[in-house]
Amino acid sequence: MTEILKGKPVADAIKADIVERVNKLKDREVNPKLCVVRLGANPNDISYEKGILKNADKLGILTEVIEMEESSTTEDLLDLFDKLNANKEISGILLFRPLPRHIDENLIRNKIDPSKDVDCMNPYNLAKVFEGDFSSMVPATPMAAMKMLEHYGVELEGKNVLVINRSLVFGKPIAMMLLRKKCNSDYCSL
Amino acid sequence: MTEILKGKPVADAIKADIVERVNKLKDREVNPKLCVVRLGANPNDISYEKGILKNADKLGILTEVIEMEESSTTEDLLDLFDKLNANKEISGILLFRPLPRHIDENLIRNKIDPSKDVDCMNPYNLAKVFEGDFSSMVPATPMAAMKMLEHYGVELEGKNVLVINRSLVFGKPIAMMLLRKKCNSDYCSL
Numbered sequence: 001m002t003e004i005l006k007g008k009p010v011a012d013a014i015k016a017d018i019v020e021r022v023n024k025l026k027d028r029e030v031n032p033k034l035c036v037v038r039l040g041a042n043p044n045d046i047s048y049e050k051g052i053l054k055n056a057d058k059l060g061i062l063t064e065v066i067e068m069e070e071s072s073t074t075e076d077l078l079d080l081f082d083k084l085n086a087n088k089e090i091s092g093i094l095l096f097r098p099l100p101r102h103i104d105e106n107l108i109r110n111k112i113d114p115s116k117d118v119d120c121m122n123p124y125n126l127a128k129v130f131e132g133d134f135s136s137m138v139p140a141t142p143m144a145a146m147k148m149l150e151h152y153g154v155e156l157e158g159k160n161v162l163v164i165n166r167s168l169v170f171g172k173p174i175a176m177m178l179l180r181k182k183c184n185s186d187y188c189s190l
Numbered sequence: 191m192t193e194i195l196k197g198k199p200v201a202d203a204i205k206a207d208i209v210e211r212v213n214k215l216k217d218r219e220v221n222p223k224l225c226v227v228r229l230g231a232n233p234n235d236i237s238y239e240k241g242i243l244k245n246a247d248k249l250g251i252l253t254e255v256i257e258m259e260e261s262s263t264t265e266d267l268l269d270l271f272d273k274l275n276a277n278k279e280i281s282g283i284l285l286f287r288p289l290p291r292h293i294d295e296n297l298i299r300n301k302i303d304p305s306k307d308v309d310c311m312n313p314y315n316l317a318k319v320f321e322g323d324f325s326s327m328v329p330a331t332p333m334a335a336m337k338m339l340e341h342y343g344v345e346l347e348g349k350n351v352l353v354i355n356r357s358l359v360f361g362k363p364i365a366m367m368l369l370r371k372k373c374n375s376d377y378c379s380l
Contacts, residue, residue: 110314124300127313130320131358166369168321175365179356 003152010151015059022060033062034118035084037077037095039103040070045096052094064090074104078111085113092118120173129173132180142174156181193342200341205249212250223252224308225274227267227285229293230260235286242284254280264294268301275303282308310363319363322370332364346371 025032034056038045049065056063068076084093093116099105109121117125117137125137134143149156161183165171215222224246228235239255246253258266274283283306289295299311307315307327315327324333339346351373355361 123317124313126320127316130316130362172320172366172369176362179362 005148005152005154007148010148013151014147015055018059018061026060031062031089032091033064033089034092034094035090036063036065037068037080037084037093038065039068039072039077039096039100041067042096048096070100073102074107077103077108081108081111085111085116090116092116094118095121097121126168129176132176134177134180138177139169139173141170142177145174146177156183158182158184160184195338195342195344197338200338203341204337208249208251216250221252221279222281223254223279224282224284225280226253226255227258227270227274227283228255229258229262229267229286229290231257232286238286260290263292264297267293267298271298271301275301275306280306282306284308285311287311316358319366322366324367324370328367329359329363331360332367335364336367346373348372348374350374 022032034052036049036052038049053063053065066080068080081093084090093112095108095112097105097119099108110123112122114122114124114137118140120126120129120137120139122137128134128136129138156178161178163171163175163178165174212222224242226239226242228239243253243255256270258270271283274280283302285298285302287295287309289298300313302312304312304314304327308330310316310319310327310329312327318324318326319328346368351368353361353365353368355364
């Protein structure tokens, strides 16, 4: 029996929940703010960014875009992250990747404050996902898939699930999430 | 077709390799040394420790045991780890777990120098395993199983493998190792 799970009703429910939570924060005079960091002006990045800014605006989340020269150095980025980590007005940081090759991504992702790491790039947050702790920052796409299953009341315990992906941004984290739900998660190594 | 893979020949081969590598280090006047840290004197710990010390001795690896009071505080352990991290004569640190409940294990495992973390407890090393980078510290048991398969020339690419475990010390890391070998790794959530 095939059932197609539609995303829009789930997204609408999640957005309504976010608006409510943002409003509660604002009652306490906390204004959540996302800082997008972009190197250069790749058209794909710009287009993705537009979607993010539009969504954030609808949800009442403040945004700030920092565009750096594509020729910026690792040191420049580390300095910027020091400032963003320390800036109490910024609650989340999203760095667009892939980064130019001359940037040492490993230094950058270890630098970002784990509590502001909305893209789950810091190894500290990745390790939590591996451990089955999804209480802080988690990769967005697998969590979206889990929210879909939850929204439609799909029972997971004891089920056999096939994950056709093995990336760090989708296949591996969703396998950890499914395991936590006591699924038998069959990994297909595409 | 069932084939039983025996461990002893593999262990013997690994030990011979270690002896050779330790001797090469000694030629360069580097003396590898393992420091075992134990809280209290649990008989199981003592027995495990005896095995470790005996094996290390046979392989030419120096050892040191630090026994602390079971009532030691998290702060005591953090101070000790600061000293062990800074001590250039110590190449590896093994902290016996489980720790007494009053110890904040999360602080301790974040404190250990990732390059001395032989038990792969630091989230930095765990994240590497999750990413599929097994070049530094990895959990010992799953790596031992992989070494068995390698020793007996078991081809892994494209194979379906069933992992009957989902712990952080075995099931999850070995699934990462098998994925890296392009297996379809079927997790059974026991």
